[in-house]
Amino acid sequence: MAPLNAFTTVGQSPAQLGFVPKFRSHPIGTWSADGSGIVLSDVQQLSSIQQTIARISEGLAIVQSDRGIELFRAGQGSFGAAPDRVNCLPLLAYLPPLSLRNLGSSEFCDDYGIRVPYVTGSMANGIASVEIVQAIARAGMLGFFGAAGLSLAAIEVAIERLQTSLGDTPFGINLIHSPNEMGHERDTVELFLNRGIRLIEASAFLDLTLPVIRYRLAGIHRDSQGKIVTPNRILAKVSRIEVATKFLSPPPERFVRELLESRIITPEQAELAKQIPVAQDITVEADSGGHTDNRPAITLFPTIVALRDRMQPLYGSAFPLRIGLAGGIATPRSTSAAFAMGAAYVVTGSVNQACVESGSSDVVRAMLAQAEQADVIMAPAADMFEMGVKVQVLKRGSMFAMRGAKLYELYRTYPSIESIPESERLTLEKQLFRAPLEEIWQQTIAYFQQRDPAQVQRGLADPKHKMALVFRWYLGQSSRWANRGDATRKLDYQVWCGPAMGAFNEWAKGSFLEQPKQRDVVTVAWNLLFGAAIVARETQLRAAGLDLPAHYYPTHPQTLAELQPLVPEMSA
Structure with missing residues (x-):
């Protein structure tokens, strides 16, 4: 492990950071030490203090001695007893060994065959790429491929690559709700069933x-x-209690009956359906990139947990309902906070898009690496444009949100493309589409003839729907331009991004992770989990009555080589 002194407060020497620790509680027992400890007030030992706290797989005793408050890694303790012999010191607190697996639900890890409760979410258009899923799966975590927005052929190619390269190693694929293209949703599920996909987000x-x-x-x-x-x-990603209720409930009777009447399921399976939840695992989606209701995690998560507690008696111990958290997971402290609230697992998204394995482009990764928390905005969603649904995107360096909002305003105002004032149409053709709208309509027809021919027929019969499809061309292409790194379309980039990106960049500032080329999903994942464990130790010590300065806790970014000796799960 590299010396940690370098990560103390910028501009201050270790001597300036010294302090005399005070214990604000009572001893809990005695400690018989093996060897000497580390005195917390000795600033010359700051690196040793940090390295000792960083050994999360080892227990740590905090004792009172003639030299002050000391840390011990070895010895024997007794709770509740008074010191009665030489070398027996008052035990102020004891930190048990920490397992990253136990930060969340070890049962979740067992059920899915993973080492740690860490999930990478399914960013659409293949941004959550095959390469991300492969890297995460091989690290003993759970990754989901971003199938939304892709053709069935592209999804099948990704499935083939993942099944061939990973074998029995767990992974999942995304299924996004497609209310305007129910045929595509149906066909996607058919593909999953035919290819033996056993897990979807x-x-x-x-x-x-x-x-x-x-x-x-x-x-x-x-x-x-x-x-x-x-x-x-x-794994159902939700941000509303009414949707969570449906996923935690047994399948609706009307759907079960329809499947039974179609002989897709048997009478026995229809009976079994009454005894299972649609989803055993719910991911609470807080203020995330892409589709989001911008809900604060600190209020949304407890709400869904309370719902879970009310619904668990429906299933007894047969199907333990678990709640994970997504949205804002970007630093050791936010990761630790999620687990402290009771998250069975955490899901990352925005931070992975800035990693080298993502399906995005280098230019987008560079834009994301410069983002601050306020550099995000809501914009119309391509897949639910007519419904007024919005997605959260990067505002800095792009005019997409403003231009998308203009398209939705025109859609709401006019019944057809032909009724839009000529000056407005010319502006659209020159600035947004860079082609006559009729030409864009022909491209749209060609696209939907392959994906969902019913959309073409509806557009030919309904001028309003034709306008929606043409406008959705721009919204859909804007993400693809970003993923390709099309320099001629940089101002039109649609980059899904939440405020987590700004938090990550602030945490990574001054470290090797500040540079986009140094960011890979596995390094980010282990740093967030390890850092969360360090924050958990900080919380334990504070609860025991001992406040130490923040720089005593090594939550800064570290390389995999530095983390390897500290994290047993990395070698499991």
Whole structure:
């Protein structure tokens, strides 16, 4: 592990950072030390103090001696006893060994065959790329491929690559709600079932749909011990209690009946459906990039946890309902806060887009690395444009949000493209589309003839819908321009991003992770988890009555080589 002195407060020497620690509670027992300890007030030992605290897999005793308050890694303790012999010191606090696996739910890790409760979310258009999923899976975590916005052919290519390269190593694929293209949602589920995809991340759902229920119930049965087995599992990303309620409930009877009448499921499977939740694991999506309701995690998460507690009796111990947290997970402190609130797992998103494995471009990664928390804004969503749904995007360096808002204003105001004033149409053709709108319509027809021909027929019959499809061309292309790094379209880049990106950049400032080329998803993941464990130790010490300065706790970015000796899970 590299010396940690360099990460003390900028501009101050260790001597200037010295202090006399005060213990604000009572001893909890005695400690018989093996060897000598480290005196907390000795600023010359700051690096040793940091390294000792960083050994999270080892217990740590805090004792009172003639030299002051000391840290001991070795010795024997006794709780509740008074010092009664030489070398037996008052024990002020004891920090047990910390396992990164136990920061969240070890049961979650067991169920999905992963080492630590860390998930990378499914950023659309392949931004959550095959390379991200491969790297995360091989590190013993859970990654989801960003299938939203891609054609069925592109999704199948990604599935083939992942299944070939990862074998039995767990991974998942995204299923995004497509209210305007229900045929595509249905066909995507059909593809998942045909290719044996056993885990999906369901996102942006406003209500349950038949394809989701079909996926969940496929193959449901009882094993030889009578236990209900559900081969297909869903992590449902939600930000509203009414949607969470539906996912935590058994499948709606109307969908089960329809599947039964269509002979897609058997009568026995229909009965078993009454005893399972649609999703056993719910990801609470707070203020995230992309689709979001901008809800604060500190209020939304406890709300969904309370819902979980009310609904758990429906399933007893057969299906423990677990709640994870996404949105704002970007630093050791936010990661630790999520686990402290009871998150079974954490999900990262925006920070992964800035990593070298993402399906985005180098120019976008550079833009994200400069982002601050206020550099985000809401803009119209391509997939739910007509409904007025918005996504959170990067504002700095792009005019996409403003131009997207202009398109939605025109859509709301006029019944057709032809009714838009000529001056407005010319501006659109010159600045946004860079082509006649009729030419864009022909491109749109060609696209939907392959993806969803019903959209073309509806557009030909309904001028308002035709206008929506043409405007959605711009909204959809803007993300692809960003992913390709099209320099001629930089002002039109749609980059999904939440305030987490600014928090990450502030934390990484002055370290090797400040540079986009140094950011990889595995290094980021282990840093967030390890840093969360260090913050947990800080919280434990404060609760025990001992406040230490922040620079005593090594939560700064570290390389994988530096973390390896400190994190047993990295070698598991």
